[in-house]
Structures are given as structure tokens and as C-alpha cells.
Amino acid sequence: MAPFWAGLMALGDPYLILLLICATLGGVVIGALPGLNATTGAALLLPFTLTMEPVAAISILTAIYCSATFAGAITAILINTPGTSASATTCLDGYPMAIRGEAGRALGLAVVSSTIGGVLSVFVLMLSAPLLARAAYSFAPPEYFALTVFGLSMLVSIGGGSPIRNLIAGAVGIFLATVGTDLLTSVKRYTFDVPHLYEGIGFVPVMIGVFGISELIAQATRIHDKRETITMNAIKLPSREDYRRVWKTILRSSGIGTFIGILPAEGATVASMIGYNEAKRWSKNPEEFGKGAPEGIAGSEAANNSATGGAMVPTLALGIPGSPTAAVILAGLLVHGLRPGPTMFTEQANFAFAIFWSMLFVNLLFLVIGLYGAKLFARVTLIPTQILWPSVFMFSVVGAYALDQSMFDVWVALIAGVFGYLMRLFGFSVVPLAIGLILGGMLEQRLGQSMVMLDEQWWLMVTRPICAVFFAATALALFGPLCVGYLKRNRPDSNEASS
Amino acid sequence: MNLHSEKSERLVRWLVPLALILFAVVAIYISTTFKKMPPILKRGIQPSDFPRLICGLIIFLSLLMAWFDPVKIQERVSRQTFLTVALVGMFVLLVQVDLFIALGAFAAALSFAWGERRIMALGLVGLVMPVVIFFIFDLGFRVRFPRGLLTNMWYG
Known part of the structure; x- marks a missing residue:
């Protein structure tokens, strides 16, 4: 129990509390701004956390993650524009409620559902991450290799894009991770005698480029978008009747969100969609959905916020990111010299529990901010695009430079930005590229270690039970959606219907 | 300026996979210049093995994409x-x-x-x-x- 309390003691540091309050406020602003989201915010902030202690640095990134995920609901409800993709389903019922003069009630429901979802998921994180890590303690390199392959296979369903294109983007990310000096043999690969490339392509500048600068270029086509702002009455808490109506939905969606979050690479967006659909399926009044049903907001918001805690489970326990933002946090752990995985809960248990407690604190903090400050934060959407995005560019460039104080990183960020824009233009998601770049090095290292261990007989991996399970799960993740689609198309009733 | 025409759609369908395949082929070619380690030092795999494996995967997936999942331009470039x-x-x-x-x-x-x-x-x-x-x-x-x-x- 010592790390449990030691982690809580870390929150006694006024400096950390101040940082968490600032990060939560910043996260709410980032989440409320359409176009910016938790992943972009965390990627932009990552270089600035390098001078901090690891606990403060990672706590800030998780604070941005939790608060930005919640804040997407503010603009979803008030201007029918989800601040983050995870809040897209919140628009469906939040905006109709706002139109009929219940913006305060809708925001109140969103913030309470988000807080309950977030807090429950942190408790699940506290309990399950150490258990999962303990289970993974017996893993040898082949099991880790199989686990990383499984984590990468989940990229097929990320971002709602095409599975093949997601896999290509992931493979390109893994390929980029091979640039530099090979850690196992010290052979230089694809460095073209450029000294800056000897240590490989840094994932922080690439993330700043693909999440920040590519979004800036994409925003160029949206500068004339018009948004309607709803005049909001004073925020009021949901009534006791509202709570009675939605408590089951909140608990159900929290469970769904936490589970979806735990799955590698699946994040808050998928969780909110499933949470919303399940809320509708279990509702006594499904016809009200889309017209301003409180359960719709609760189902979506509880699910997307609980996915944040869930996503941190595989990130900390196994070193496999549970969501795009968790991938940025994983990058943060690596640049701070921390090794996520089972050893984190034995050698750095105090650190892990400090992160858990800070996440809990942030979830409670945005309850207060959400209830009393949502009206104020909704005003950030009034910042003109013409001022916001040039500022984002400046922070992107300075952030990329500040990491190693090298202009080479700025060029990498700019190239990654243009490349990321082209990827978006051709229907590729940039998230698999970033995850592939982070996991690529680990994948190769674990493959090499497995080959040494198995005397270069790679097929022996399949004879190891845990590897076999992970490989089977990988096959299921890759081919399951194809098989389901095929079965659906060939069902007798669908054939009759089509004929 | 309008990249959204039918002609450019057809072009993009083949151009993107072709660019990816070309990139992977060049990367495989460059990997032939990597130093080969003697068996005692190679630590399981040669330095060129893993990049080649990934490039092979990119080529395979690009071919799949060209036939089954044609690339389309997602939005008008303004x-x-x-x-x-x-x-x-x-x-x-x-x-x-x-x-x-x-x-x-x-x-x-x-x-x-x-x-x-x-x-x-x-x-x-x-x-x-x-x-x-x-x-x-x-x-x-x-x-x-x-x-x-x-x-x-x-x-x-």
C-alpha cells in the first residue's frame, strides 16, 4: 500500500497542484477550440515538459488529456461543433437541448457524466494496471513481440478510416523508426551521412508536425465556416429527476468507455459512439434521441471520459498506447527515460500512483471548472481562426526547436506537417503513423531478442501459449471485420432483400 | 486549381499506391548497402532484415489498396x-x-x-x-x- 499513499502525498506539492490547475484550464481551452484536441494539445506541450520532473510532466499531459476530452462537449452543446471528435455524438442531443433554452442543463449533465465516468475509470486504472503488469511480468521477448504486433493490429479500426490505409500509415511509421543507428548492431541505416539522423527521427517533432502543422494546413479550407452561438442561461445543475433518469446510463457508459479505452489504440471517439448507441438501445424513450434526450449526452460523455482512464491501463502496464493521446503520453514517458511496462509498478510504483491520483484530481477539478466556468470557456470559440492558427504555428515551431534546441527538428516538424496534410487529403489517418513510429523501435528490438532466444527459429513463437493467444487476437482484429462484412452480405435474408 | 476532377481522381487512385511502392523499392535497394554482421554479432536479425520486412508489407498493402480500396481526394484543395x-x-x-x-x-x-x-x-x-x-x-x-x-x- 505504500506506493498508493506515496502517490497521494505527491499531490501535496503546491507547485504540482498549480501546474495541474493551469494544465486543466489549458486543456479545457484546447478541447473547446474546434480543430484542436487533446492529442494536438499534448503533442504541442510535450517539448515544454522536458525541463520538469517526470511526475509533473506526465501529470500535465494526462491533465490535458482528461480536461480536453471533457471540454469538447462545451462547443458541441453551444455551437453544434464538437471541440473534439469524441464529442461528436454529444452534438446530437446537446445542441437541440441548447436550442430549446436548456444549454445550462445540457452542460451540467455533460460535466457530471464526464466526471463520474472519469473518476470510475481512474479507479479501474488503479486496480487493473498493477494486476495487468503483474501478469505481464512473466512475459519474455517473444510475448512482448506478439503483444506489440497485437497492439499495432488494432490500428485497423483507429480514426474510423479505411483498415488498409491505417495499416499502411502504421507501416510507414514503423519504417521511419528504423532510420538511424540500429541499437542491436550499431549499423547506420538511412542516415545518408546526416549526423542529425544518427539518433533517428525524433517522434516529438513528427507528432508536432502531423497533429499541429498538418491541421493548420487543413484549416485553410475551413476559414469561412460559420458557427452559431447559443445564448446560454446561467449554468444549473441537473435536477434530481435528471439524475434518476440518467444514472444507469452513466454507469453503463462508464463501463463501456473504460473497456474500450483498455483495448490498444481504441480511444474516446469509439467509446462515445458505442456509449451513445447503447444508451439509445436501453432507453425507454429511444425516439427522443437526436431531439435533446439527456441520456444521449450522459451516454456519450460518460463513455468518452472513462476511455481516458482505460487507455492509460495498457499504456502504463504494457507500453502499448490505448489511444492517440496515450501515444503522445507514452512518447513523454520515453523521452523522460521512463520504461512503461511491468517494471513501472515495482521500480517506479510511486510515480505510477502519483499519476493515478493526479488524474483523479483533474477529473474532480474540471467538475468545478465545468459547472462554473463553462460559459466563460465557451467564449474561446470566439477567437478568430486568423489569430488562433498562426499562434499554433508559432508554438509548433518553437516547441519542435526547444526539444533539442535544433533547427533540424523544426524542418522535421514542417516536413511531417506537409506530409500529414497530404495523408489527410488522400484519406489516411495520421494517428497510425505516430503510433507506428513510437512502437517501431520496440517491435524490432523485441523481434531481435526473440530470434536470439529462439535460436532464429521464429516459428517457435506460435508454440508459446501467450504468443499464440496474441497472434490469434491479431488475426481476429485484422480479419474479423472482413469476415463479419462477408457474412452479413451473404446472409439469406440480405440476399432476399437485395433481390 | 481544382484537384477534384474525374481525371485527377483516376490519377490519384494509381499515383498514391505507385508512390508508396516506389518508396518501398528504393528503401529496399538502399538496405542492400547496409553492413552485414557476422553471425556472432548479428543478435538475431541482420540490420537490413526488419526494414525490408516492413517495406515488403508496404508494397503488399499498397497493391491491396490499389485494387480494393481506391484512394480518393477527401476535400477540395482551396x-x-x-x-x-x-x-x-x-x-x-x-x-x-x-x-x-x-x-x-x-x-x-x-x-x-x-x-x-x-x-x-x-x-x-x-x-x-x-x-x-x-x-x-x-x-x-x-x-x-x-x-x-x-x-x-x-x-x-
């Missing part, structure tokens, strides 16, 4: 998009003079290109923001920026 990319190019050139002159000029020009006409707003993004960012990072985070026309005045 004049502002080309202008934005051109301004990024201008930024790269101006950095040779000074990073913060480049940042200020880029920010003001981008804001103007996107329709901002208020002098105060342009001044805010082109002058005030770069100065604020410079001092936050120089004094707050102890970041030493590259020397240039303006930064030399501060660093001496």
Missing part, C-alpha cells in the same frame, strides 16, 4: 491551402535571416491571407505574439534560440 503551403516555404527562407522575423512575418501574412484586415489583429499575431513567445522560452524555459538579425540584439 486557394488558401496552396497559399498556406507557399507561406510555409517563405518561412523556411526567412529563417535564414532570423527565426523570429520569420515567425512574425509568417503569422501576419497567414492571418492576412486568411482574411484578417484589422491592423491591431495583424500586429498582435505578427509582433506581440513572437516577442511574448521569445521571452517566455528564453527567460522561462532557458531555450537558446539560433542567432539571427533580431536575436543577436538580445544575445549580444
Whole structure:
């Protein structure tokens, strides 16, 4: 129990509390701004956390993650524009409620559902991450290799894009991770005698480029978008009747969100969609959905916020990111010299529990901010695009430079930005590229270690039970959606219907 | 300027997979120049093995994509998009003079290109923001920026 309390003691540091309050406020602003989201915010902030202690640095990134995920609901409800993709389903019922003069009630429901979802998921994180890590303690390199392959296979369903294109983007990310000096043999690969490339392509500048600068270029086509702002009455808490109506939905969606979050690479967006659909399926009044049903907001918001805690489970326990933002946090752990995985809960248990407690604190903090400050934060959407995005560019460039104080990183960020824009233009998601770049090095290292261990007989991996399970799960993740689609198309009733 | 025509759709369908395959083939070719390690030092796999494996995967997936999942342009590329990319190019050139002159000029020009006409707003993004960012990072985070026309005045 010592790390449990030691982690809580870390929150006694006024400096950390101040940082968490600032990060939560910043996260709410980032989440409320359409176009910016938790992943972009965390990627932009990552270089600035390098001078901090690891606990403060990672706590800030998780604070941005939790608060930005919640804040997407503010603009979803008030201007029918989800601040983050995870809040897209919140628009469906939040905006109709706002139109009929219940913006305060809708925001109140969103913030309470988000807080309950977030807090429950942190408790699940506290309990399950150490258990999962303990289970993974017996893993040898082949099991880790199989686990990383499984984590990468989940990229097929990320971002709602095409599975093949997601896999290509992931493979390109893994390929980029091979640039530099090979850690196992010290052979230089694809460095073209450029000294800056000897240590490989840094994932922080690439993330700043693909999440920040590519979004800036994409925003160029949206500068004339018009948004309607709803005049909001004073925020009021949901009534006791509202709570009675939605408590089951909140608990159900929290469970769904936490589970979806735990799955590698699946994040808050998928969780909110499933949470919303399940809320509708279990509702006594499904016809009200889309017209301003409180359960719709609760189902979506509880699910997307609980996915944040869930996503941190595989990130900390196994070193496999549970969501795009968790991938940025994983990058943060690596640049701070921390090794996520089972050893984190034995050698750095105090650190892990400090992160858990800070996440809990942030979830409670945005309850207060959400209830009393949502009206104020909704005003950030009034910042003109013409001022916001040039500022984002400046922070992107300075952030990329500040990491190693090298202009080479700025060029990498700019190239990654243009490349990321082209990827978006051709229907590729940039998230698999970033995850592939982070996991690529680990994948190769674990493959090499497995080959040494198995005397270069790679097929022996399949004879190891845990590897076999992970490989089977990988096959299921890759081919399951194809098989389901095929079965659906060939069902007798669908054939009759089509004929 | 309109990339959304039928002709460009057809072109993109084959051009993107072809570019990916070409990239992978060149990468495989370059991997033939990597040093080969003797069996005792190779630690399981040769340095060229893993990149080749990934390049093979990229080629296979690109072929699958060309046939089963044709690439389509997702949105119309506007004049502002080309202008934005051109301004990024201008930024790269101006950095040779000074990073913060480049940042200020880029920010003001981008804001103007996107329709901002208020002098105060342009001044805010082109002058005030770069100065604020410079001092936050120089004094707050102890970041030493590259020397240039303006930064030399501060660093001496």
C-alpha cells in the first residue's frame, strides 16, 4: 500500500497542484477550440515538459488529456461543433437541448457524466494496471513481440478510416523508426551521412508536425465556416429527476468507455459512439434521441471520459498506447527515460500512483471548472481562426526547436506537417503513423531478442501459449471485420432483400 | 486549381499506391548497402532484415489498396491551402535571416491571407505574439534560440 499513499502525498506539492490547475484550464481551452484536441494539445506541450520532473510532466499531459476530452462537449452543446471528435455524438442531443433554452442543463449533465465516468475509470486504472503488469511480468521477448504486433493490429479500426490505409500509415511509421543507428548492431541505416539522423527521427517533432502543422494546413479550407452561438442561461445543475433518469446510463457508459479505452489504440471517439448507441438501445424513450434526450449526452460523455482512464491501463502496464493521446503520453514517458511496462509498478510504483491520483484530481477539478466556468470557456470559440492558427504555428515551431534546441527538428516538424496534410487529403489517418513510429523501435528490438532466444527459429513463437493467444487476437482484429462484412452480405435474408 | 476532377481522381487512385511502392523499392535497394554482421554479432536479425520486412508489407498493402480500396481526394484543395503551403516555404527562407522575423512575418501574412484586415489583429499575431513567445522560452524555459538579425540584439 505504500506506493498508493506515496502517490497521494505527491499531490501535496503546491507547485504540482498549480501546474495541474493551469494544465486543466489549458486543456479545457484546447478541447473547446474546434480543430484542436487533446492529442494536438499534448503533442504541442510535450517539448515544454522536458525541463520538469517526470511526475509533473506526465501529470500535465494526462491533465490535458482528461480536461480536453471533457471540454469538447462545451462547443458541441453551444455551437453544434464538437471541440473534439469524441464529442461528436454529444452534438446530437446537446445542441437541440441548447436550442430549446436548456444549454445550462445540457452542460451540467455533460460535466457530471464526464466526471463520474472519469473518476470510475481512474479507479479501474488503479486496480487493473498493477494486476495487468503483474501478469505481464512473466512475459519474455517473444510475448512482448506478439503483444506489440497485437497492439499495432488494432490500428485497423483507429480514426474510423479505411483498415488498409491505417495499416499502411502504421507501416510507414514503423519504417521511419528504423532510420538511424540500429541499437542491436550499431549499423547506420538511412542516415545518408546526416549526423542529425544518427539518433533517428525524433517522434516529438513528427507528432508536432502531423497533429499541429498538418491541421493548420487543413484549416485553410475551413476559414469561412460559420458557427452559431447559443445564448446560454446561467449554468444549473441537473435536477434530481435528471439524475434518476440518467444514472444507469452513466454507469453503463462508464463501463463501456473504460473497456474500450483498455483495448490498444481504441480511444474516446469509439467509446462515445458505442456509449451513445447503447444508451439509445436501453432507453425507454429511444425516439427522443437526436431531439435533446439527456441520456444521449450522459451516454456519450460518460463513455468518452472513462476511455481516458482505460487507455492509460495498457499504456502504463504494457507500453502499448490505448489511444492517440496515450501515444503522445507514452512518447513523454520515453523521452523522460521512463520504461512503461511491468517494471513501472515495482521500480517506479510511486510515480505510477502519483499519476493515478493526479488524474483523479483533474477529473474532480474540471467538475468545478465545468459547472462554473463553462460559459466563460465557451467564449474561446470566439477567437478568430486568423489569430488562433498562426499562434499554433508559432508554438509548433518553437516547441519542435526547444526539444533539442535544433533547427533540424523544426524542418522535421514542417516536413511531417506537409506530409500529414497530404495523408489527410488522400484519406489516411495520421494517428497510425505516430503510433507506428513510437512502437517501431520496440517491435524490432523485441523481434531481435526473440530470434536470439529462439535460436532464429521464429516459428517457435506460435508454440508459446501467450504468443499464440496474441497472434490469434491479431488475426481476429485484422480479419474479423472482413469476415463479419462477408457474412452479413451473404446472409439469406440480405440476399432476399437485395433481390 | 481544382484537384477534384474525374481525371485527377483516376490519377490519384494509381499515383498514391505507385508512390508508396516506389518508396518501398528504393528503401529496399538502399538496405542492400547496409553492413552485414557476422553471425556472432548479428543478435538475431541482420540490420537490413526488419526494414525490408516492413517495406515488403508496404508494397503488399499498397497493391491491396490499389485494387480494393481506391484512394480518393477527401476535400477540395482551396486557394488558401496552396497559399498556406507557399507561406510555409517563405518561412523556411526567412529563417535564414532570423527565426523570429520569420515567425512574425509568417503569422501576419497567414492571418492576412486568411482574411484578417484589422491592423491591431495583424500586429498582435505578427509582433506581440513572437516577442511574448521569445521571452517566455528564453527567460522561462532557458531555450537558446539560433542567432539571427533580431536575436543577436538580445544575445549580444
